[in-house]
Amino acid sequence: MTVRDSPAPQSAPVGALQAAIFDVDGVLLASPHERAWREALAGFADPALFTTALYQRVVAGKPRMSGARAALEALGVKDVEHQVVRYADRKQKRLEALIEEGSVAAFPDAVRFVQALAGLGWPMAVASSSKNANGMMRLIHLGSGQSLLDVFSANVCGRDLPRGKPDPAIFLMAAAELHIDPFHCFVIEDAPAGVQAARAGNMMALGVARNSDVASLRTAGAELVVTSLDDVAVEALVDGRLCGRAV
Structure with missing residues (x-):
C-alpha cells in the first residue's frame, strides 16, 4: 500500500467536503x-x-x-x-x-470506492471530456441491472465547452448539476491537467497515480495522491475530510 499526502489542503477546511466528481479514463476505466x-x-x-x-x-x-x-x-x-x-x-x-472489440474494463478499486461513497449517500458526478465515456461506462455491469453510469446523480461527460482541462469549466458544471458549491467538492483525477482544473475551480483534488506519476500529480496541486483508491480513508469522508488510510 502506498499513500502520499501533499502539504496541508488549501481548498476546504476539515469537514467541508460533501460531494465527489470523477474523471473516467484512467480513474474509473482502463480504457483504450x-x-x-x-x-x-x-x-x-x-x-x-x-x-x-x-x-x-x-x-x-x-x-x-x-x-x-x-x-x-x-x-x-x-x-x-x-x-x-x-x-x-x-x-x-x-x-x-x-x-x-471489448477493450474496456473498470478498475476494481474504483468500483469499490464508488460503491463506498454511494453507501454514504454522497452526491457523485462523472465528468470527462470524452464523448465515448458514457458508452464505455454502460458496458460495466454492477449487478441488479445497474451499470457504472447509473451510479452517478450528475453526468457532464462529452459536453461541448469553450475550453477543456486545465480550465475548470467541466468540473464547475458538474458541481452546479449536483447543486453543491464547488468549495464542498473534491475531484478524482489521474492527469495533471485534471488536477489543475479541479484546483482552478476551488475544489480539492485526489490524484490516482496509476502510471508511477505521483510527483507530477503532486506538482499539479493534488492534496492527496494514492496509487489505489483503496488507500483513501472512507471513514474520514464521513466527516467531510480527505486523507489516506493509516499505514
Missing part, C-alpha cells in the same frame, strides 16, 4: 484511449514515441482536438494545423473499434 492515440499515429510519427508518460503529460484529460494538437506538437510533427483533424478523426475511429 491511450492505445488508440498511439496506433493512430502511424503515418504522422513513430507510434513508439507516444509513451504513457507523454500521454499523461500532454494529452490525458483534454478534448479530442486539443489532445491531437498537443500530441503532434510534442512529437515535432510538421504542419500540425493541417494534420490535426485527420489525426483526431483516425484516433476516434480506432477508439470506436477497440471499444467494439
Whole structure:
C-alpha cells in the first residue's frame, strides 16, 4: 500500500467536503484511449514515441482536438494545423473499434470506492471530456441491472465547452448539476491537467497515480495522491475530510 499526502489542503477546511466528481479514463476505466492515440499515429510519427508518460503529460484529460494538437506538437510533427483533424478523426475511429472489440474494463478499486461513497449517500458526478465515456461506462455491469453510469446523480461527460482541462469549466458544471458549491467538492483525477482544473475551480483534488506519476500529480496541486483508491480513508469522508488510510 502506498499513500502520499501533499502539504496541508488549501481548498476546504476539515469537514467541508460533501460531494465527489470523477474523471473516467484512467480513474474509473482502463480504457483504450491511450492505445488508440498511439496506433493512430502511424503515418504522422513513430507510434513508439507516444509513451504513457507523454500521454499523461500532454494529452490525458483534454478534448479530442486539443489532445491531437498537443500530441503532434510534442512529437515535432510538421504542419500540425493541417494534420490535426485527420489525426483526431483516425484516433476516434480506432477508439470506436477497440471499444467494439471489448477493450474496456473498470478498475476494481474504483468500483469499490464508488460503491463506498454511494453507501454514504454522497452526491457523485462523472465528468470527462470524452464523448465515448458514457458508452464505455454502460458496458460495466454492477449487478441488479445497474451499470457504472447509473451510479452517478450528475453526468457532464462529452459536453461541448469553450475550453477543456486545465480550465475548470467541466468540473464547475458538474458541481452546479449536483447543486453543491464547488468549495464542498473534491475531484478524482489521474492527469495533471485534471488536477489543475479541479484546483482552478476551488475544489480539492485526489490524484490516482496509476502510471508511477505521483510527483507530477503532486506538482499539479493534488492534496492527496494514492496509487489505489483503496488507500483513501472512507471513514474520514464521513466527516467531510480527505486523507489516506493509516499505514
